[in-house]
Each structure stands twice: as structure tokens, then as C-alpha cells.
Amino acid sequence: MTAPERSQLARDRLSSELRRLRTEARMTGTATAQATGMSQSKLSKIENSMLLPSVIDVKRLVAELSATRQTRLELVELARQLHAELETRRVVLHRGAHRHQQAVTRIETRATTSRFFQLAGVPSLLQSENYLRVVLAATPHHEPDTAVTILRTRHARLDDPNKKFVFLLTESALRWRIGTADLMCDQIDHLTLIMRRPNVQLGVVPWSADANMVAPHGFQVYDERAVTVSVLTGNAMITDAHDVREYVSLFSRLERLAARGDQLKALLSRISKDHRRLG
Numbered sequence: 001m002t003a004p005e006r007s008q009l010a011r012d013r014l015s016s017e018l019r020r021l022r023t024e025a026r027m028t029g030t031a032t033a034q035a036t037g038m039s040q041s042k043l044s045k046i047e048n049s050m051l052l053p054s055v056i057d058v059k060r061l062v063a064e065l066s067a068t069r070q071t072r073l074e075l076v077e078l079a080r081q082l083h084a085e086l087e088t089r090r091v092v093l094h095r096g097a098h099r100h101q102q103a104v105t106r107i108e109t110r111a112t113t114s115r116f117f118q119l120a121g122v123p124s125l126l127q128s129e130n131y132l133r134v135v136l137a138a139t140p141h142h143e144p145d146t147a148v149t150i151l152r153t154r155h156a157r158l159d160d161p162n163k164k165f166v167f168l169l170t171e172s173a174l175r176w177r178i179g180t181a182d183l184m185c186d187q188i189d190h191l192t193l194i195m196r197r198p199n200v201q202l203g204v205v206p207w208s209a210d211a212n213m214v215a216p217h218g219f220q221v222y223d224e225r226a227v228t229v230s231v232l233t234g235n236a237m238i239t240d241a242h243d244v245r246e247y248v249s250l251f252s253r254l255e256r257l258a259a260r261g262d263q264l265k266a267l268l269s270r271i272s273k274d275h276r277r278l279g
Contacts, residue, residue, distance in 0.1 A: 007085055008049075014078050015049040018058070021065040022047070036060040052086065055079045108157055111222040113164045115251050118173045118218040124151060125158065126167060126202075128190040134179045158197060166201045168255055174204065174271050181279020188272045192265075203258025204267055211257055213250075221247050 022032050033043040038057065045051035053061070058079040062072040108114060116123040122131060132151060157163060174191075177184060195202040205211070220228045227238040227247045238244065259267050 007082065010078060010082055011052060012049050014053070014058070014075060014082065015047055017071070017075055018053075018061055018065075019047040021062065021067050021071070025065045027065065032061070032064065035064045052082055053079060055083065107222045107226050107228075108154060108163075111163070111225070113166065113223055115166045115168070115221040115248075116218075117168045117215065117220075117251055117254060119170050119215065120173055120176045120218070121178060122169070122173060122187060122191070123167060123218075123220070125154060125165065126191055126194055127151070128187055130183060131179065131187045131190075134183065138178075158194070158200060161199055164199050164201075166203075166251075166255075168203050168205065168251065168258055170205045171207045171267070171271065174268070175274070177275075177278075181275045184275040184279075185272045188268055188275075192268060195264075201260075202264065203255060203260050204264055205254065205257045206259055206267060209257040211254075213253060215250065215254060219247055219251075221251060224248055 022029070025032075027035075029043050029047075030040050033040040036043075036057070037060065042051065046053045046057070055076060058076050059072075062075055067075070116125065121135065124132065124135075127135065129148060129151075132148060136148075158165060174184075174188065191202065194200055217229055221244065222228075224241075224244050225239065227244050229236045229238065238247075258264075
């Protein structure tokens, strides 16, 4: 049974227990709603598992319906657990470049291993400042100076030998022309410098790789605690353990397709030459 299925069963149990208590107390829905300070429609949704009641709602209901002490404790604790799980599974959307950088900085500070997969464009930790400024200029509600300052702090974290950074890009990410040919070639040169660091691993999935899988979007995984995904209006953060494991598994499968070593150097050289030629 999956975590969402277990959660739904727990919600159904909470709803049925509250409905049973009201029935045994011989109180109408209208009377119970008035006594507990809620609308009758809200109570109906709670009893039919359409709405998760707050912990305060449950406390008021079990008190009004004269539940036993054990039942009160069990149902209040069940509501508290369900809300804690809901908060864990919630996807948090950070709007604004510098706000996202701040949130990621906090996670990276704690993370031992950070994994990055990108389909289009270069991950921010691998971006040169010129590349980053072009990215920010094309981003709605950008705050370039603040974001660049925070990114410099994040770049310094690459110097920590106790932290491991694994970057995985598709070939299309490096061929995505976000600026001039000179800008793209300088960015590729920047990659070759960073990949020399002992705690940095870089792999590029060539377009010719027989993937036999779908990667719908880029993402970043910090240890096995959190995943961030960039969307048009912000950056989503996922912390549910089951969801994070799914991303770790996908990253491992994609990693097996990547070019490394001499093969990677040759691929980067070809891409750089193509940018020069087309530019």
C-alpha cells in the first residue's frame, strides 16, 4: 500500500468516527455545526472525507459529542498526524530568483551529496556570471544583483571537499543558444574548469544515447531529503520521502547514459566548435 493510500484510509477513519460520534449523540448536523462554530456544509464535507478538519475542529467536535477520553486523544492525534503528513507532501513554490537561491542555499549547506539533472540550459552552480545574467534577464521578476551575490556564495560551497556534486546534462542543454556563440563557448570552457575539481562529477547524455525512458523535466536532489524543480513562475520544492526516492532512482538510470572522461571532452569540443561555426 502506498503512502497516499494509507493517508486516505486514515482520513476516511477520522471522518467515519466523527460521524459515528454525532449519530450516537443523537445530534443533527445543523445542531453540531452551530455548537462547534462551523457551517453545516463544512461539517458535511468533514464527515464525508471531502475536507480534512483542523486539529482545533476535531477537539471541538469530540468535546461537543461527549467522546470518551481515549477516543478524544486518538482522534485528535490522528488529525495532527494527517496534517503533519500533508505538510510534508506539500510542494512549496518559491517565487523570485533570489528567494529560490536562498532556500536552496539552506538545503545545500546541510547536504552531503547534491545531484543535478538539466534538459535545457546549464545548472546555476555551473553557470558563469555572464551566462547567469543572461538567464536572469530572460526571467520574469528577476533580481539579478541579489541572485548573483547569492550564487557566488553557493559557488564557494564547491570548494568544500566534504561535499559531493554530481551534474548530469543532456547534450541539448549545452546546445541551447541562450546567448552569443562567444558566451556559449566561454560557458563550456567554464565547465571544463569546474569538472577538474575532485568533488565534482560531470556527465553529459549525448543525443545519440538510446535512452528508452522519459525525463519530463530537470531537477535537483539534495541527499535523499529534498528535490527542487524549476517551473515558469517559480521553483517547486518536494520533501516527501517517497517522491524523493523516485527522483533518485530516475537520476541513477539517466546517469548510466552519460558520456564521461575522454568521451565527454570530445563531446564538449564538438559542441563548442558547432557554436563557433553557427555563430
